[in-house]
Amino acid sequence: MEQLTEKHISEITTLIKAKGVEMEELLYDLVDHVCCMIEEKMEQGKNYPSALDETMSSFGNKGIRNIQEETTYLLTKNILVMRKTMHIIGITSAIMLLLGSIFKIQHWPGAGVMYVLGAASLCLIFMPLYLTVRIKEKVGKLNTWTNVVGVISSIALCFGILFKIMHWPMANMLMNIGGFVLILIFLPLYIYNSYKNKQLKTSTIVPIIISIAGFSLMFSLVKLRNSQDVTNAILNIQYTINSDVEQVIKTNQSLIADLKQDTIPLNELMKADEIANSINTIINDLNFEIAKSQHPDLSNEQITQFLASDFQAISNNNGDLAVLRKKEKGLAELMNLVTAYENQYQQLTGVNANLIYNKENLDYYLNSNSQLFPLGIVINDLSLLNLQVQKTHTGLLQNYKGRVS
Amino acid sequence: MYICLMYSKELLKGTLKTIILKLLSESDSMYGYQITQKVKEITEGKINLTEGALYPALHKLEADGLLTTEKIEVGNRVRKYYRLTQTGNNDAKEKVEELKEFMETLKTIINITPQNLAWSN
Numbered sequence: 367m368e369q370l371t372e373k374h375i376s377e378i379t380t381l382i383k384a385k386g387v388e389m390e391e392l393l394y395d396l397v398d399h400v401c402c403m404i405e406e407k408m409e410q411g412k413n414y415p416s417a418l419d420e421t422m423s424s425f426g427n428k429g430i431r432n433i434q435e436e437t438t439y440l441l442t443k444n445i446l447v448m449r450k451t452m453h454i455i456g457i458t459s460a461i462m463l464l465l466g467s468i469f470k471i472q473h474w475p476g477a478g479v480m481y482v483l484g485a486a487s488l489c490l491i492f493m494p495l496y497l498t499v500r501i502k503e504k505v506g507k508l509n510t511w512t513n514v515v516g517v518i519s520s521i522a523l524c525f526g527i528l529f530k531i532m533h534w535p536m537a538n539m540l541m542n543i544g545g546f547v548l549i550l551i552f553l554p555l556y557i558y559n560s561y562k563n564k565q566l567k568t569s570t571i572v573p574i575i576i577s578i579a580g581f582s583l584m585f586s587l588v589k590l591r592n593s594q595d596v597t598n599a600i601l602n603i604q605y606t607i608n609s610d611v612e613q614v615i616k617t618n619q620s621l622i623a624d625l626k627q628d629t630i631p632l633n634e635l636m637k638a639d640e641i642a643n644s645i646n647t648i649i650n651d652l653n654f655e656i657a658k659s660q661h662p663d664l665s666n667e668q669i670t671q672f673l674a675s676d677f678q679a680i681s682n683n684n685g686d687l688a689v690l691r692k693k694e695k696g697l698a699e700l701m702n703l704v705t706a707y708e709n710q711y712q713q714l715t716g717v718n719a720n721l722i723y724n725k726e727n728l729d730y731y732l733n734s735n736s737q738l739f740p741l742g743i744v745i746n747d748l749s750l751l752n753l754q755v756q757k758t759h760t761g762l763l764q765n766y767k768g769r770v771s
Numbered sequence: 772m773y774i775c776l777m778y779s780k781e782l783l784k785g786t787l788k789t790i791i792l793k794l795l796s797e798s799d800s801m802y803g804y805q806i807t808q809k810v811k812e813i814t815e816g817k818i819n820l821t822e823g824a825l826y827p828a829l830h831k832l833e834a835d836g837l838l839t840t841e842k843i844e845v846g847n848r849v850r851k852y853y854r855l856t857q858t859g860n861n862d863a864k865e866k867v868e869e870l871k872e873f874m875e876t877l878k879t880i881i882n883i884t885p886q887n888l889a890w891s892n
Contacts, residue, residue, distance in 0.1 A: 399804045437827040
């Protein structure tokens with residue numbers, strides 16, 4: 367009896383797979399069947415190539431593909447209703463999400479409800495139904511696992527995005543888990559699967575390329591909040607504030623020195639000067655510490671230098687607000703000092719000091735529930751407060767100097 | 772003569788499962804190609820069971836729990852043998868009986884001659 371070699375059989379398997387047979391069990395049947403037909407032809411005296419050729423062409427162009435389709439149809443006939451439901455729910459939730467986006471952009475009411483309903487029906491009904499249908503189609507073990515991983519990570523990602531839009535907790539965690547599983551587990555499985563089934567052609571590669579490209583773009587969109595122009599503008603403001611503070615403090619020091627020389631200064635004025643100096647010290651310390659909290663790897667000298675001249679090097683991250691909330695020489699004490707200075711000023715001049723600074727932000731840093739906040743903005747707010755205090759102090763000192771001389 | 776070479780697909784469709792169950796009930800287990808050859812042999816080539824009809828039916832019967840399969844390595848490849856389950860065995864008997872009755876009923880219709888028809892008088 368004629369017997370086919372292993373090489374022949376792997377060639378036949380490849381040929382049958384190329385005709386579109388995905389079901390593992392059916393593949394065994396068909397490979398054996400075709401082999402039997404070829405062996406019979408070879409026994410009648412034909413050689414292998416012509417027997418193979420004759421057998422394969424006896425199925426016609428779509429014959430083998432049709433066998434699988436017929437099998438899938440018979441096996442899934444009873445879940446036809448399930449499939450229809452799946453399609454309808456899928457389309458409905460997609461439309462709902464689309465409408466939700468339009469409503470959200472236009473600030474019309476009801477966007478939130480649409481998002482929640484759309485995403486919930488997509489994740490909780492459509493995806494599980496899809497998975498069930500795929501499992502019932504019996505596409506092979508590896509294929510099934512790929513589908514399971516894909517569906518679960520998609521659900522996590524989808525809910526993550528929904529939570530993010532709705533400002534619900536754990537959004538980032540869900541998005542990260544979903545995204546990473548999708549990229550690091552599902553995609554390799556999918557590629558391996560396609561490679562194994564010799565289907566690595568345009569129809570498989572294009573979705574892979576699109577999904578990787580899409581993910582990269584989305585990732586950068588989420589991660590890069592400000593454009594370069596906005597960042598530069600903020601940097602310029604920070605540089606200006608820094609050099610202004612430096613300049614004003616120098617002026618104040620020389621004014622105080624003059625006042626001390628000219629006459630015995632008023633005790634109350636010296637008190638105000640002390641407060642202004644403490645404010646300067648605390649703000650510089652807080653700026654340093656919050657920068658350090660996000661960059662523990664940098665040396666103290668490096669942080670001082672970055673704060674003074676290369677602000678960008680440290681301002682792109684979130685600072686730890688806990689640093690500002692310490693009891694000793696923290697933000698609370700700073701705000702008390704600012705109030706104390708305002709009182710002292712009023713006592714000395716009879717006029718309201720009227721310091722202009724972002725009190726709302728400082729209150730937020732002190733009392734909000736969030737732990738992290740963009741470092742650049744915190745430092746900006748504190749430096750601006752310092753500038754205001756020191757400039758007001760200059761005015762006070764100059765006022766006295768005028769009186770004395 | 773050529774009419775007898777192959778019956779139309781429609782005629783085979785309703786009886787395909789019964790044919791498969793009957794063949795399997797008469798032997799311990801069979802593989803796909805063997806079933807097609809057996810049918811050809813018994814019917815002297817009058818019924819040609821194509822792969823396109825056989826394998827979907829076998830998989831459906833397996834999914835319904837009437838058949839089980841066993842994979843055996845034969846000549847460098849895997850061969851799947853199909854075997855009746857207990858339910859499959861019972862079902863085979865029922866289906867064959869049903870088909871026999873149906874054939875009897877069909878005969879009465881086919882054998883009707885115009886004289887037997889009431890309106891022809």
